[in-house]
Amino acid sequence: xxxxxxxxxxxxxxxxxxxxxxxxxxxxxxxxxxxxxxxxxxxxxxxxxxxxxxxxxxxxxxxxxxxxxxxxxxxxxxxxxxxxxxxxxxxxxxxxxxxxxxxxxxxxxxxxxxxxxxxxxxxxxxxxxxxxxxxxxxxxxxxxxxxxxxxxxxxxxxxxxxxxxxxxxxxxxxxxxxxxxxxxxxxxxxxxxxxxxxxxxxxxxxxxxxxxxxxxxxxxxxxxxxxxxxxxxxxxxxxxxxxxxxxxxxxxxxxxxxxxxxxxxxxxxxxxxxxxxxxxxxxxxxxxxxxxxxxxxxxxxxxxxxxxxxxxxxxxxxxxxxxxxxxxxxxxxxxxxxxxxxxxxxxxxxxxxxxxxxxxxxxxxxxxxxxxxxxxxxxxxxxxxxxxxxxxxxxxxxxxxxxxxxxxxxxxxxxxxxxxxxxxxxxxxxxxxxxxxxxxxxxxxxxxxxxxxxxxxxxxxxxxxxxxxxxxxxxxxxxxxxxxxxxxxxxxxxxxxxxxxxxxxxxxxxxxxxxxxxxxxxxxxxxxxxxxxxxxxxxxxxxxxxxxxxxxxxxxxxxxxxxxxxxxxxxxxxxxxxxxxxxxxxxxxxxxxxxxxxxxxxxxxxxxxxxxxxxxxxxxxxxxxxxxxxxxxxxxxxxxxxxxxxxxxxxxxxxxxxxxxxxxxxxxxxxxxxxxxxxxxxxxxxxxxxxxxxxxxxxxxxxxxxxxxxxxxxxxxxxxxxxxxxxxxxxxxxxxxxxxxxxxxxxxxxxxxxxxxxxxxxxxxxxxxxxxxxxxxxxxxxxx
Numbered sequence: 084x085x086x087x088x089x090x091x092x093x094x095x096x097x098x099x100x101x102x103x104x105x106x107x108x109x110x111x112x113x114x115x116x117x118x119x120x121x122x123x124x125x126x127x128x129x130x131x132x133x134x135x136x137x138x139x140x141x142x143x144x145x146x147x148x149x150x151x152x153x154x155x156x157x158x159x160x161x162x163x164x165x166x167x168x169x170x171x172x173x174x175x176x177x178x179x180x181x182x183x184x185x186x187x188x189x190x191x192x193x194x195x196x197x198x199x200x201x202x203x204x205x206x207x208x209x210x211x212x213x214x215x216x217x218x219x220x221x222x223x224x225x226x227x228x229x230x231x232x233x234x235x236x237x238x239x240x241x242x243x244x245x246x247x248x249x250x251x252x253x254x255x256x257x258x259x260x261x262x263x264x265x266x267x268x269x270x271x272x273x274x275x276x277x278x279x280x281x282x283x284x285x286x287x288x289x290x291x292x293x294x295x296x297x298x299x300x301x302x303x304x305x306x307x308x309x310x311x312x313x314x315x316x317x318x319x320x321x322x323x324x325x326x327x328x329x330x331x332x333x334x335x336x337x338x339x340x341x342x343x344x345x346x347x348x349x350x351x352x353x354x355x356x357x358x359x360x361x362x363x364x365x366x367x368x369x370x371x372x373x374x375x376x377x378x379x380x381x382x383x384x385x386x387x388x389x390x391x392x393x394x395x396x397x398x399x400x401x402x403x404x405x406x407x408x409x410x411x412x413x414x415x416x417x418x419x420x421x422x423x424x425x426x427x428x429x430x431x432x433x434x435x436x437x438x439x440x441x442x443x444x445x446x447x448x449x450x451x452x453x454x455x456x457x458x459x460x461x462x463x464x465x466x467x468x469x470x471x472x473x474x475x476x477x478x479x480x481x482x483x484x485x486x487x488x489x490x491x492x493x494x495x496x497x498x499x500x501x502x503x504x505x506x507x508x509x510x511x512x513x514x515x516x517x518x519x520x521x522x523x524x525x526x527x528x529x530x531x532x533x534x535x536x537x538x539x540x541x542x543x544x545x546x547x548x549x550x551x552x553x554x555x556x557x558x559x560x561x562x563x564x565x566x567x568x569x570x571x572x573x574x575x576x577x578x579x580x581x582x583x584x585x586x587x588x589x590x591x592x593x594x595x596x597x598x599x600x601x602x603x604x605x606x607x608x609x610x611x612x613x614x615x616x617x618x619x620x621x622x623x624x625x626x627x628x629x630x631x632x633x634x635x636x637x638x639x640x641x642x643x644x645x646x647x648x649x650x651x652x653x654x655x656x657x658x659x660x661x662x663x664x665x666x667x668x669x670x671x672x673x674x675x676x677x678x679x680x681x682x683x684x685x686x687x688x689x690x691x692x693x694x695x696x697x698x699x700x701x702x703x704x705x706x707x708x709x710x711x712x713x714x715x716x717x718x719x720x721x722x723x724x725x726x727x728x729x730x731x732x733x734x735x736x737x738x739x740x741x742x743x744x745x746x747x748x749x750x751x752x753x754x755x756x757x758x759x760x761x762x763x764x765x766x767x768x769x770x771x772x773x774x775x776x777x778x779x780x781x782x783x784x785x786x787x788x789x790x791x792x793x794x795x796x797x798x799x800x801x802x803x804x805x806x807x808x809x810x811x812x813x814x815x816x817x818x819x820x821x822x823x824x825x826x827x828x829x830x831x832x833x834x835x836x837x838x839x840x841x842x843x844x845x846x847x848x849x850x851x852x853x854x855x856x857x858x859x860x861x862x863x864x865x866x867x
Contacts, residue, residue, distance in 0.1 A: 273299075562597065
């Protein structure tokens with residue numbers, strides 16, 4: 084059988100790494116003085132393992148809500164005699180100065196710090212500890228690293244103050260002492276987002292051997308300094324750097340460039356016009372170029388061939404056929420060409436293997452891939468375009484699209500715009516149209532990032548998108564691996580007194596689905612989270628508004644499901660004024676049939692708990708249940724459930740019936756009349772997982788009407804749905820109990836007759852287990 088999209092398993096290395104990180108004290112570490120995490124003395128780890136541990140740790144911190152960070156994690160790598168680090172990638176505000184100081188003795192070759200805004204100039208000092216070995220350094224978006232904390236410079240000391248001040252660095256106290264003197268091996272440097280107060284030319288002057296430089300969003304006072312690397316520089320990124328004729332003239336002197344990025348975020352704020360002359364100069368002078376990005380520029384019309392000419396023939400990547408005049412002089416097609424937010428992406432013949440733009444799905448996916456890590460503002464726009472493709476057209480590269488959106492949501496967990504557009508795109512990429520092509524692993528990844536979004540943002544749009552996306556999954560089966568977490572998040576959404584109506588409706592629907600068809604221990608766990616109280620609070624608010632809508636009905640349905648065979652949850656329902664709300668709803672909404680069915684189904688669950696039945700045995704409640712026996716609401720369901728509640732109460736015997744009115748005999752007569760009025764071939768809006776509560780009413784003589792109700796219920800179910808319920812009845816020992824009904828003198832003749840028919844039906848089924856009734860059971864959740 085062919086593998087589904089995204090079905091490749093994790094490597095053993097990855098699985099082992101994640102296991103160790105989740106169980107540090109049971110594998111590599113022990114609890115030291117003051118609960119400090121310490122590496123075991125017999126542990127010696129090479130760089131391949133240490134790098135993987137640190138980088139996977141950072142990924143788990145940012146993408147797994149169940150993962151607990153360790154305060155002293157980086158101290159485990161303080162001694163290079165037992166742990167070796169060479170390539171480390173750290174991101175976001177989670178990283179602190181003391182974390183970097185903890186690994187200062189390591190001979191790092193690569194250090195990538197991205198959006199680490201908690202770092203101050205104290206970490207600049209730590210960087211000097213790596214100057215003799217560092218080959219690649221990224222400080223992208225680390226805007227505070229060039230500023231001191233509290234205005235005082237800090238050195239790279241041997242003894243780190245554990246109680247350091249964690250407040251952000253002051254933007255007034257610029258660090259002026261740092262430069263790259265001594266970083267002689269440094270070849271790749273990313274200073275994207277360097278503060279305007281820092282002079283890039285002075286900072287970079289000591290670096291003689293750079294081959295790759297990223298100065299995205301950097302304000303350059305002059306441009307001539309770039310020529311100091313004109314014979315060495317292979318990659319230059321000047322994203323969102325204001326272009327000028329001077330800068331262009333400088334760039335084309337760097338003749339060994341293979342990758343040049345002079346793109347902008349948007350055409351809207353660009354004064355510079357990209358002309359045919361400029362593009363021609365770039366192509367003619369930079370003959371080694373394989374990658375060029377000119378996204379976001381205003382293009383003058385003289386760049387492209389006339390429309391009637393370029394529309395001829397099939398699309399080609401041959402330079403000689405290029406629809407863009409300057410690129411006709413290329414010796415070979417470019418590997419990459421960035422044309423996002425330009426008019427050039429719409430032409431027919433583009434001489435590049437990979438193009439970013441908005442013309443088609445391929446260009447859009449290329450844009451998400453190229454811009455996600457360092458340009459969330461562009462990735463956001465590209466994901467928005469993918470959303471339109473998935474919603475209006477058809478996504479033909481489903482696996483790639485899903486993986487790119489998942490990567491963007493993981494990478495930018497704290498970027499609201501990415502979370503909004505990404506969660507919206509996931510809703511369409513996981514719907515029924517695409518579902519059959521997706522593996523379990525891939526769909527689990529989607530669930531993880533959706534829950535991350537719900538956890539991080541209480542904002543309406545993100546919450547709605549995430550909840551709607553979860554509705555595309557089989558519930559509870561596909562969500563069971565995150566069962567506790569998803570329930571906690573949904574209950575948190577439903578906490579506010581006045582939540583957005585659409586989110587409330589979806590969240591209650593999900594809650595209901597999550598407690599349907601799950602084991603009792605799951606229900607008990609969710610009950611302890613406050614599920615019962617939350618649903619009753621919603622019902623109370625709807626009563627105050629005098630509104631019986633889907634939220635009201637779903638809330639009662641969820642209570643019906645969560646109380647099934649879970650006495651603790653039934654007790655919670657009674658403790659939280661559940662019966663008062665039942666009576667109020669009955670009075671306020673006398674004609675709402677589905678509401679009545681859900682409420683009576685729930686009370687059937689409560690009545691099954693012997694210890695709780697005395698709380699139902701009051702004149703008021705018995706009168707209500709007795710009156711509902713005459714209800715024709717929702718077929719027989721309300722009458723059936725009311726009779727079920729009374730059957731369990733009657734089973735406790737006449738001695739517990741202490742009230743004068745209504746009389747026990749009168750209520751039992753009404754029960755007999757109700758049962759005889761039901762059509763035994765009725766199709767049911769109910770789903771039994773077990774017959775145990777019904778079976779306990781069979782071999783007894785205390786309440787013949789309860790016995791008759793139980794026998795009727797079994798006959799109805801095994802005759803209408805034999806393939807489902809005959810095996811269940813046989814499995815749970817129902818046949819021997821029905822034989823006892825036939826033996827009891829107290830059993831009524833009509834009860835014995837029906838018991839015989841149930842046994843006969845099961846016997847016939849064993850001989851011919853083919854379902855003869857082709858009707859489909861309506862599943863409104865499990866048996867209440």
